[in-house]
Amino acid sequence: MKHQTCLVVDFGGQYTQLIVRRVRELGVYSEMVPWMTAAARIQELDPQAVILSGGPSSVLDEGAPTLDFEVLEGKPVLGICYGLQLMSLRLGGRIEKAHDREYGRRQLGEVAKGSLLDGFAGEQVWMSHGDQVLETPPGFEVIAETESCPIAGIQQGNQFGVQFHPEVTHTPRGRELLKRFLFDHAGFVGDWTSASFIEESLERIRNEVGSGRVLCAVSGGVDSSVVAALLTKAIGDQVTCVFIDHGLLRKGEATQVIEQFTNHFHPNLVAIDAQEQFFGALKGVTDPEDKRKIIGAEFVRCFEAHADQLSDCDFLAQGTLYPDVIESGSPTSAKIKSHHNVGGLPDWMRMKVIEPLRWLFKDEVREVGRALGLPDEMVDREPFPGPGLGVRVLGEVTPERVHMVQDADAIFREMIASHGLRNGIWQSYAALLDVKTVGVMGDERTHQAPIVLRAVASEDAMTATAVPFPFEFLEAVANRIVNEVKGVNRVFYDYTSKPPATIEME
Numbered sequence: 001m002k003h004q005t006c007l008v009v010d011f012g013g014q015y016t017q018l019i020v021r022r023v024r025e026l027g028v029y030s031e032m033v034p035w036m037t038a039a040a041r042i043q044e045l046d047p048q049a050v051i052l053s054g055g056p057s058s059v060l061d062e063g064a065p066t067l068d069f070e071v072l073e074g075k076p077v078l079g080i081c082y083g084l085q086l087m088s089l090r091l092g093g094r095i096e097k098a099h100d101r102e103y104g105r106r107q108l109g110e111v112a113k114g115s116l117l118d119g120f121a122g123e124q125v126w127m128s129h130g131d132q133v134l135e136t137p138p139g140f141e142v143i144a145e146t147e148s149c150p151i152a153g154i155q156q157g158n159q160f161g162v163q164f165h166p167e168v169t170h171t172p173r174g175r176e177l178l179k180r181f182l183f184d185h186a187g188f189v190g191d192w193t194s195a196s197f198i199e200e201s202l203e204r205i206r207n208e209v210g211s212g213r214v215l216c217a218v219s220g221g222v223d224s225s226v227v228a229a230l231l232t233k234a235i236g237d238q239v240t241c242v243f244i245d246h247g248l249l250r251k252g253e254a255t256q257v258i259e260q261f262t263n264h265f266h267p268n269l270v271a272i273d274a275q276e277q278f279f280g281a282l283k284g285v286t287d288p289e290d291k292r293k294i295i296g297a298e299f300v301r302c303f304e305a306h307a308d309q310l311s312d313c314d315f316l317a318q319g320t321l322y323p324d325v326i327e328s329g330s331p332t333s334a335k336i337k338s339h340h341n342v343g344g345l346p347d348w349m350r351m352k353v354i355e356p357l358r359w360l361f362k363d364e365v366r367e368v369g370r371a372l373g374l375p376d377e378m379v380d381r382e383p384f385p386g387p388g389l390g391v392r393v394l395g396e397v398t399p400e401r402v403h404m405v406q407d408a409d410a411i412f413r414e415m416i417a418s419h420g421l422r423n424g425i426w427q428s429y430a431a432l433l434d435v436k437t438v439g440v441m442g443d444e445r446t447h448q449a450p451i452v453l454r455a456v457a458s459e460d461a462m463t464a465t466a467v468p469f470p471f472e473f474l475e476a477v478a479n480r481i482v483n484e485v486k487g488v489n490r491v492f493y494d495y496t497s498k499p500p501a502t503i504e505m506e
């Protein structure tokens with residue numbers, strides 16, 4: 001069963017992704033398309049409804065983002081902020097060029113009875129605009145006003161526009177507005193769930209792969225695990241999962257990944273123990289960029305060494321998520337993903353790529369994982385960098401130094417869990433510094449390495465803040481680490497936010 005789509009046209013607004021999220025939270029499948037390619041996409045996809053996003057430009061400026069409104073003919077449309085202004089201008093209304101920007105919380109005054117905003121009088125809404133509508137297009141009625149914005153909402157038939165942002169939490173009843181638009185006026189029923197996503201994906205994978213074979217590299221992380229589970233469910237042993245243990249995972253994690261995979265969805269799993277190879281290649285190397293390059297190159301070598309088991313594959317599965325698709329595909333967005341775990345794949349690995357999660361956000365991937373029966377430990381796993389502890393052991397990466405980090409990290413994370421402090425943590429870890437400090441243990445002077453603990457709260461890893469643990473907790477963790485981890489005589493906690501620091505230390 002194919003689900004109907006609510007297409008969100010992006011005019012460069014800072015909240016456009018949020019509109020997509022809100023719509024999906026209401027059980028309606030939604031995609032975002034940049035305004036330049038929107039008309040073609042609307043014709044191709046024939047979405048059931050279209051939302052026009054906000055944006056930083058003025059519709060009155062030459063070359064401002066626009067849309068051919070003929071493609072919207074007959075479709076339910078909701079214009080938000082810039083979307084409302086564009087809609088008004090295009091359909092024959094008038095726009096007033098701004099002298100000042102209006103930004104912040106406002107209250108709706110009177111609203112029109114029986115309109116999209118019926119019952120919203122006096123509600124708080126979030127404004128962020130310069131220009132505003134001076135005159136509605138012919139046939140449209142004004143359905144809301146605020147003190148400073150006499151035309152804060154318009155409607156005619158199934159076309160609507162609001163000057164404020166219903167997608168942000170500062171508009172407390174914004175979700176209800178979107179729900180009314182989608183369910184009462186656009187005919188959606190809200191039946192897009194993880195279960196229906198899985199059902200559609202299985203069908204799509206089977207159609208695409210046919211009787212071919214798929215290679216799926218797994219790291220133990222959430223995304224690749226969910227891809228592997230989905231593929232295994234769709235095409236069984238036509239998929240070969242490859243797990244490379246480079247020795248740079250957390251304590252006990254390699255065994256755990258293999259056990260979890262085997263117990264939970266019986267994949268065709270090739271587990272490669274490449275610890276010696278990676279440690280050999282990293283011997284004597286201290287520069288962080290060199291370490292990353294070496295780790296990437298060793299991954300490729302591993303694949304090559306196992307070409308006999310893997311080279312009959314026609315497809316390569318990747319755990320690309322929707323934010324990556326948006327970032328790399330949208331000319332309206334400036335962010336570019338810069339992490340590449342595996343560089344320079346050998347020729348035989350240039351297979352057709354399939355990306356079953358390219359429509360999902362991270363939390364949706366987690367839900368799909370749960371719906372596929374993956375255990376919480378797997379689904380809730382923190383993001384972990386591809387080069388693993390290679391970026392958390394500063395200086396030379398030796399098995400001894402990796403073990404120190406693994407032991408300290410295990411103590412830290414176990415204590416976070418046992419003290420009930422996990423909530424709100426994006427990532428938490430221990431790292432080993434490349435210096436020695438003096439200490440005293442028993443009657444002996446020591447000259448050993450310090451461990452740094454880091455825990456951050458973040459939405460998307462682009463920015464992060466340090467988690468404010470109670471002092472007593474950090475003191476207890478430090479005590480245990482110094483007592484139990486051989487070679488460590490001091491523990492620091494990293495209070496720096498990102499920016500200016502990064503999450504990893506390298």
Ligand code: XMP
Pocket residue numbers: 339340341383384385386387427461498501502503504505
């Ligand atoms: P930074 O350290 O740049 O990290 O603030 C942002 C997020 O990305 C993760 N990270 C990586 N992930 N390969 C990955 O797949 C990498 O090479 C890599 N380096 C950093 C990091 O853990 C954090 O979540």
